Amino acid sequence: MPRKTAPGQARIHDVAEAAGVSLMTVSRSVRGLDGVSETTRSRVLAIAQKLNYIPNSNARALASTHTPIIGISLPTLFNDVFADVLSGMRSTFEQAGYATIVETSDYDPERDLSWAERTLGFRPAAMILTGCDHAPDLRPLLLREQVPTLEIWDTTDDPIDICVGIDHFAEGSRLGQYAVSLGYRAPAFVGAPEGFDRRADKRAAGIALAFAEAGAKTLERVRVTGTNAFAMGAEGMARLRGHDRDVAFFLSDHLAFGGIMALEREGGRVPADMGVVGFNGVDLTAVLPRTMTTMVTPRRKIGVVGARHLLARLNNVNVAKVTRLTSTLVEGETLQHR
Amino acid sequence: MPRKTAPGQARIHDVAEAAGVSLMTVSRSVRGLDGVSETTRSRVLAIAQKLNYIPNSNARALASTHTPIIGISLPTLFNDVFADVLSGMRSTFEQAGYATIVETSDYDPERDLSWAERTLGFRPAAMILTGCDHAPDLRPLLLREQVPTLEIWDTTDDPIDICVGIDHFAEGSRLGQYAVSLGYRAPAFVGAPEGFDRRADKRAAGIALAFAEAGAKTLERVRVTGTNAFAMGAEGMARLRGHDRDVAFFLSDHLAFGGIMALEREGGRVPADMGVVGFNGVDLTAVLPRTMTTMVTPRRKIGVVGARHLLARLNNVNVAKVTRLTSTLVEGETLQHR
DNA sequence: TGGAACTGCGTTACCGTTAACGTTCCGCGC
DNA sequence: GCGCGGAACGTTAACGGTAACGCAGTTCCA
Numbered sequence: 001m002p003r004k005t006a007p008g009q010a011r012i013h014d015v016a017e018a019a020g021v022s023l024m025t026v027s028r029s030v031r032g033l034d035g036v037s038e039t040t041r042s043r044v045l046a047i048a049q050k051l052n053y054i055p056n057s058n059a060r061a062l063a064s065t066h067t068p069i070i071g072i073s074l075p076t077l078f079n080d081v082f083a084d085v086l087s088g089m090r091s092t093f094e095q096a097g098y099a100t101i102v103e104t105s106d107y108d109p110e111r112d113l114s115w116a117e118r119t120l121g122f123r124p125a126a127m128i129l130t131g132c133d134h135a136p137d138l139r140p141l142l143l144r145e146q147v148p149t150l151e152i153w154d155t156t157d158d159p160i161d162i163c164v165g166i167d168h169f170a171e172g173s174r175l176g177q178y179a180v181s182l183g184y185r186a187p188a189f190v191g192a193p194e195g196f197d198r199r200a201d202k203r204a205a206g207i208a209l210a211f212a213e214a215g216a217k218t219l220e221r222v223r224v225t226g227t228n229a230f231a232m233g234a235e236g237m238a239r240l241r242g243h244d245r246d247v248a249f250f251l252s253d254h255l256a257f258g259g260i261m262a263l264e265r266e267g268g269r270v271p272a273d274m275g276v277v278g279f280n281g282v283d284l285t286a287v288l289p290r291t292m293t294t295m296v297t298p299r300r301k302i303g304v305v306g307a308r309h310l311l312a313r314l315n316n317v318n319v320a321k322v323t324r325l326t327s328t329l330v331e332g333e334t335l336q337h338r
Numbered sequence: 339m340p341r342k343t344a345p346g347q348a349r350i351h352d353v354a355e356a357a358g359v360s361l362m363t364v365s366r367s368v369r370g371l372d373g374v375s376e377t378t379r380s381r382v383l384a385i386a387q388k389l390n391y392i393p394n395s396n397a398r399a400l401a402s403t404h405t406p407i408i409g410i411s412l413p414t415l416f417n418d419v420f421a422d423v424l425s426g427m428r429s430t431f432e433q434a435g436y437a438t439i440v441e442t443s444d445y446d447p448e449r450d451l452s453w454a455e456r457t458l459g460f461r462p463a464a465m466i467l468t469g470c471d472h473a474p475d476l477r478p479l480l481l482r483e484q485v486p487t488l489e490i491w492d493t494t495d496d497p498i499d500i501c502v503g504i505d506h507f508a509e510g511s512r513l514g515q516y517a518v519s520l521g522y523r524a525p526a527f528v529g530a531p532e533g534f535d536r537r538a539d540k541r542a543a544g545i546a547l548a549f550a551e552a553g554a555k556t557l558e559r560v561r562v563t564g565t566n567a568f569a570m571g572a573e574g575m576a577r578l579r580g581h582d583r584d585v586a587f588f589l590s591d592h593l594a595f596g597g598i599m600a601l602e603r604e605g606g607r608v609p610a611d612m613g614v615v616g617f618n619g620v621d622l623t624a625v626l627p628r629t630m631t632t633m634v635t636p637r638r639k640i641g642v643v644g645a646r647h648l649l650a651r652l653n654n655v656n657v658a659k660v661t662r663l664t665s666t667l668v669e670g671e672t673l674q675h676r
Numbered sequence: 677t678g679g680a681a682c683t684g685c686g687t688t689a690c691c692g693t694t695a696a697c698g699t700t701c702c703g704c705g706c
Numbered sequence: 707g708c709g710c711g712g713a714a715c716g717t718t719a720a721c722g723g724t725a726a727c728g729c730a731g732t733t734c735c736a
Contacts, residue, residue, distance in 0.1 A: 009483075011691095011693090012694095013692075013693095022716045022717080023692095023717090024694080024695095024715075024716065024717085025716080027693070027694065031694095034713090034714095035715070037714065040714080040715085052482060054458050054459055054483075056400070056459060056461060056691085056692050057460045058396045058397075058399035058400045058691090058692080059396075059400050059693040059721090060692080060693055060694075061396035061721095062397050062400055062691090062693070062694090062721045062722065062723085063692075063694040063695080063720080063721050064693075064721085065694090065695080065721095067396070076421075077421040077424065078418060078421045078422075078425075083414075083416045084416075086415065087416075090442075101437075101440075102439075118437065121398075122396060123395075123396060144390060227621075228621040228624055229621065230621050230622055230625040234624075234625050257625070258625045261625040261626065262625065264627070265627060283565075283566040283567065283569070284568055286568055286569050286572075287572050287595070287599040288599065289602070289603060349721095349722060350722065351722075359686090360686045361686085362685075362687085362724080363684085363685060365723070365724065366684095369724095373683075373684060373685070374684070374685075375683085375684065375685090378684080393722085394721085394723070396722080397691090397721070397723040398722080400691050400692065400724090401691050401723040401725080402725085403724090
């Protein structure tokens with residue numbers, strides 16, 4: 001309840017007075033707009049600097065018709081995937097003069113909804129959401145407010161506005177088919193409880209389909225929870241004992257690594273006793289003794305392309321509503337012909 | 339340059355009119371302040387909801403003496419350490435009704451400075467910086483603006499305002515002494531180029547001192563760059579060949595893990611051929627076949643305590659200027675008596 | 677029973693900046 | 707000498723709220 005605006009804060013008015021010009025001349029000078037001679041501009045800027053003038057963004061946003069702010073919601077930052085996507089977006093937005101305010105939902109759609117309401121209070125230029133499955137009220141809210149919206153990471157044929165990401169079902173399916181082609185017939189999927197991570201659910205569905213089409217055993221789902229992805233993977237692998245599986249698909253590379261560690265600690269061998277498939281192709285995989293079979297997702301690219309499309313959208317340039325990028329299958333050593 | 343404020347946006351005025359009350363009554367109702375009867379309040383809120391009224395935060399910030407916004411600068415989000423600190427802070431701030439806007443500096447002090455100028459434009463209630471070594475102009479800027487400031491992760495006796503973190507030099511020293519006590523005498527430190535990560539530099543200095551005091555060999559510094567911490571660690575270990583070292587301290591657990599992988603790939607053994615020490619105690623270490631010798635830093639706690647202290651500071655409650663938290667030394671299997 | 681202290685509102689004056697016009701001045705073509 | 711157009715500013719009215727203060731009724735109590 002504290003923090004008055006610093007008493008000595010210079011306002012545009014002070015600068016104008018000190019420079020002997022009008023408010024608008026200062027405003028134009030500071031913003032680099034036309035309509036001011038170079039001599040005047042440099043004089044004004046010098047005075048502004050001397051007075052430590054920092055334009056009040058709140059007043060700007062209020063007076064101006066647009067706000068150079070973009071709200072971003074991510075599930076978590078404990079995950080290189082979203083850090084990658086974010087990094088890609090930010091570098092693009094920064095160049096374009098937009099500031100981003102990032103919030104994390106911890107995979108809770110309700111938090112996402114309240115985030116949206118809070119963030120819309122800033123009258124942002126645009127909003128960015130992760131995934132395409134939201135709280136029911138979110139979509140109508142965004143549409144009603146007419147705010148340009150980008151959905152990233154996942155894709156759908158019917159986005160709120162525009163979306164850029166990958167087709168998780170298809171990628172899961174590709175992974176499954178690849179494992180099938182190598183002779184695997186008893187798959188398991190180690191991931192979070194159903195509904196927690198919708199994208200992972202879709203991948204699992206894709207995997208399941210691939211095995212079903214091959215007449216193989218039904219995909220066994222192991223649901224683990226926790227905050228330590230590595231430990232979750234280890235636990236998932238442990239829970240797989242006695243289930244007679246020949247391949248374990250993991251929610252992510254991190255879980256997969258944990259799973260491998262758990263199996264090998266008990267004397268098991270990958271892929272002899274169990275094939276392992278990760279997802280994402282994260283940094284970690286670069287130093288493993290055996291290359292991991294995984295799907296390298298174009299995370300940074302999703303961020304960059306997403307940001308670019310959104311900027312185009314903001315400038316009323318037409319862009320595709322749906323943009324699906326492709327991942328790269330890494331045929332690693334954790335999966336082999338059998 | 340687009341995005342006019344949605345034409346249909348309900349303003350407080352509209353709500354007041356629809357409810358047949360004054361602006362202030364709506365304002366008080368919405369903000370949950372005293373001075374409105376319960377009947378009036380609920381009626382006003384119902385109408386506000388029906389009109390989809392979302393208070394304009396910019397107007398609020400302008401009119402009000404304080405802004406419920408806290409600016410946070412972190413070096414990177416590709417690092418669980420800062421994600422941890424951030425998570426700890428956010429949960430605390432959220433409860434207190436503050437919104438946070440996070441920026442990453444990529445370890446560049448100049449970016450930090452421009453961040454500060456941008457962010458101060460929002461007239462935030464407080465600012466949070468990582469570390470205690472900044473661009474020269476940053477400190478005077480913050481002091482001049484009289485904005486409560488928290489420095490986290492590192493500590494100094496002379497903070498800008500308040501700080502909460504660990505003593506990196508001391509922790510480095512502890513690690514060094516521990517290795518010395520086990521009989522190690524030829525240390526190396528694998529990290530980023532000097533000046534890039536000031537905290538790591540301090541830790542290295544602490545390690546160096548410990549070995550110097552023991553009359554051991556001078557700390558050999560290996561400087562690696564890149565974006566993949568695991569790969570950087572691997573490269574660092576590779577560059578250590580032929581340098582006759584018996585223990586390698588790494589910038590972080592991630593680098594340490596990369597280092598171990600690199601050594602073992604070439605047939606080397608940890609700790610027989612080389613002792614390995616990490617830093618931070620991250621999730622990964624939970625699943626490794628051998629426990630890693632490392633220092634578990636109280637990251638989340640730093641965030642929570644830092645946020646609490648800052649909140650107290652904002653409420654004019656006295657708090658310690660400097661708060662040093664302690665890390666926990668893990669005596670793992672990557673270091674052994676020799 | 678009179679006045680002090682509430683309760684529950686309404687009025688009015690900003691908050692700091694920008695958008696939309698005005699205004700002035702000057703050069704220039706005819 | 708006149709009109710005209712553009713460059714370089716200035717004036718004024720918002721933008722959507724909140725703070726401070728004002729003012730009727732009530733309640734409470736000496």
